[in-house]
Amino acid sequence: MSDIELDEELIDLAARYRDVLRHAVYLIRSLDANGELSTGQVATMNILALAPARVGDVARHAGIRVPSATEQVIKLEAAGLVERRADPDDARAVLVHLTDAGRTALATANRERNERIAGALAVLSEDERSAITAAIPAIAKLTNSLGA
Amino acid sequence: MSDIELDEELIDLAARYRDVLRHAVYLIRSLDANGELSTGQVATMNILALAPARVGDVARHAGIRVPSATEQVIKLEAAGLVERRADPDDARAVLVHLTDAGRTALATANRERNERIAGALAVLSEDERSAITAAIPAIAKLTNSLGA
DNA sequence: CCTAATAGTTAGGCTGCCTAACTGTCAAGA
DNA sequence: TCTTGACAGTTAGGCAGCCTAACTATTAGG
Numbered sequence: 001m002s003d004i005e006l007d008e009e010l011i012d013l014a015a016r017y018r019d020v021l022r023h024a025v026y027l028i029r030s031l032d033a034n035g036e037l038s039t040g041q042v043a044t045m046n047i048l049a050l051a052p053a054r055v056g057d058v059a060r061h062a063g064i065r066v067p068s069a070t071e072q073v074i075k076l077e078a079a080g081l082v083e084r085r086a087d088p089d090d091a092r093a094v095l096v097h098l099t100d101a102g103r104t105a106l107a108t109a110n111r112e113r114n115e116r117i118a119g120a121l122a123v124l125s126e127d128e129r130s131a132i133t134a135a136i137p138a139i140a141k142l143t144n145s146l147g148a
Numbered sequence: 149m150s151d152i153e154l155d156e157e158l159i160d161l162a163a164r165y166r167d168v169l170r171h172a173v174y175l176i177r178s179l180d181a182n183g184e185l186s187t188g189q190v191a192t193m194n195i196l197a198l199a200p201a202r203v204g205d206v207a208r209h210a211g212i213r214v215p216s217a218t219e220q221v222i223k224l225e226a227a228g229l230v231e232r233r234a235d236p237d238d239a240r241a242v243l244v245h246l247t248d249a250g251r252t253a254l255a256t257a258n259r260e261r262n263e264r265i266a267g268a269l270a271v272l273s274e275d276e277r278s279a280i281t282a283a284i285p286a287i288a289k290l291t292n293s294l295g296a
Numbered sequence: 297c298c299t300a301a302t303a304g305t306t307a308g309g310c311t312g313c314c315t316a317a318c319t320g321t322c323a324a325g326a
Numbered sequence: 327t328c329t330t331g332a333c334a335g336t337t338a339g340g341c342a343g344c345c346t347a348a349c350t351a352t353t354a355g356g
Contacts, residue, residue, distance in 0.1 A: 007266065010266040010269050010270055011262045011263065011266045013266070013269055013277065013280070013281060014261075014262040014263070014264075014265035014266040014269055015258070015262045016284055017265060017269075017280060017284065018179075018261060018262060018265055019288075020284055020287050020288055020291070021172050021175065021176055022176070022187070022191060023288065023291040023292075024169050024172050024173070024287075024291060025172075025173055025176055025187070026211040026291075027169065027291050027294050028169055028170070028173055029211070029313095030211075030294065031166075031294070038342075038343085039170070039173070040342090040343070040344095043170060054303075054304090055303075055304060055305095056302090056303065056304080063174045063177070063178075064343085064344070064345090065344075065345065065346085066303080066304065066305090067304085067305075067306080067307095067344090067345075067346085068343070068344055068345075069304095070304065070305060070306090071305095071342095071343075071344085072343085074305095075342095087303095090302090090303080090352080090353075091303095091351080091352055091353085092302065092303040092304070092351065092352045092353070093302090093303055093304080093352095094303080094304065110163070113162075113166055114159050114162040114163045114166060115159065115162070116162075116294065117162035117165060117166055117290075117294065118155065118158040118159045118161070118162040120290050120293045120294045121158050121161060121162055121165075121290065122158055123293050124286060124289060124290060124293075127286075128285075128286035128289065128290075129161065129286070131279075131282045131283040131285075131286045132161070132165060132283050132286050132287060132290065133161060134279045134282070134283065135279040135280050135282065135283030135287075136164055136165065136168055137276075137279075138272060138276035138277070138279045138280050139168050139172075139280060139283075140167075140168055140171065141272060141276065142265075142268050142269065142272060142276075142280065143168070143171040143172055143174075143175045144171075145268045145271050145272075146175050146178065146179070146264065146265065146268045177344095186311080186312085188311090188312070188313095202334075202335090203334075203335060203336095204333090204334065204335080212312085212313070212314090213313075213314065213315085214334080214335065214336090215313090215314075215315085215335085215336075215337080215338095216312070216313055216314075217335095218335065218336060218337090219311095219312075219313085219336095220312085222336095223311095235334095238321080238322075238333095238334080239320080239321055239322085239334095240320065240321045240322070240333065240334040240335070241321095241333095241334055241335080242334080242335065
C-alpha cells in the first residue's frame with residue numbers, strides 16, 4: 001500500500017469522523033437545552049468538584065481565556081454555586097470554591113445528562129455499545145493529539 | 149445481571165462517553181479557529197453542496213431555527229459564497245445556491261479540516277484507528293437517537 | 297527599591313443562537 | 327371569488343459566550 005493510498009484512507013476516515021463530531025456538537029447542545037446549567041458551567045463546576053482552583057486554572061482546563069473564565073465564575077457566583085476566596089499564598093490570586101448548592105446542582109446536572117445518554121445507549125445493540133466502549137480511549141487520544 | 153446493574157453500567161459508559169464528547173466540542177472549535185469559515189458556515193455549505201436548498205431546509209439540517217439560518221445565509225451571501233434565488237415553484241420560498249467561489253472555499257475548508265484530523269489519526273495505532281472506524285456507525289446511531 | 301512578570305478584572309466588540317412580530321404567498325372552502 | 331388559515335422567510339430585539347486590549351494589584355528578581 002503506497003503512502004498516497006494510506007493518506008486517502010486516513011482522509012476518508014477523517015471525513016467520516018468529522019461528520020460524527022459535527023453531529024455530536026448538536027447532541028451536546030440538545031443535552032444542555034433542557035437543564036438549567038450550560039455546558040460551560042457544568043464543565044467549570046466539574047473542574048471545581050475535584051478541588052478549588054484559580055481562575056486561570058479554570059480557563060486553562062476549560063480551553064478558554066482568562067477573562068471568559070472570570071465571566072463564568074461571576075455568573076456562577078451570582079447563582080450561589082461557587083465562591084471566590086482569597087488565596088492565602090498569593091494575594092493576586094483568587095481561589096474558586098464550589099458551594100454546597102453548587103455541588104448539589106452539579107450532581108443533578110451530571111445525573112440528568114448521563115441518564116439521558118444511558119437511555120439512548122440502552123436502545124443500541126450489545127455490539128454497538130461494545131464498539132463505542134472500545135473506541136473511547138482512542139477517541140480521547142485523538143482529541144488530545146488534535147488539541148495540542 | 150439485574151436491571152439495576154445494567155443501568156449502572158450504562159450510566160458509567162454514558163459518563164465516559166459524555167466526557168469524550170465534551171472534549172470533542174473543544175476539538176471542533178479548535179478546528180475552526182484556524183480557518184476563515186465557522187463551523188456553522190461549513191455545515192450550511194456542505195448541505196448546499198449536494199443541492200440548492202430552502203432556508204427552512206438549511207435550518208432543519210443544521211439543527212437551528214429559521215431566523216438563524218436566514219442570518220447565516222445573509223452572511224454567506226455577503227461573502228459571495230452563496231446566492232439566494234427565487235423558487236420557481238413557490239414565490240414564498242428562497243432557494244439558496246452555492247456559488248463557484250463558495251464551492252471552492254468549501255473544498256478548501258473541508259480539505260484543511262480533514263487533513264488535520266487525518267494527521268492526528270496517523271499518530272494512532274492501527275488498532276486504535278480500527279476501533280474508531282468500527283464505532284462510527286454506532287456513534288452516529290446514538291447521536292440520532294438522542295437528537296430525536 | 298525598582299522593574300518585569302503574573303493574576304485577575306473591566307471595557308468593548310463580535311458571533312451565533314433564540315423568540316416574537318411582521319410581510320408576502322399559497323391553497324382550500326363558503 | 328374571496329377570505330382565511332397555514333406556511334416561507336425576514337426583521338427586530340435580546341442573551342450567552344467567547345475574544346482582545348487596557349487596567350489594577352501583587353510578587354519576585356536584580
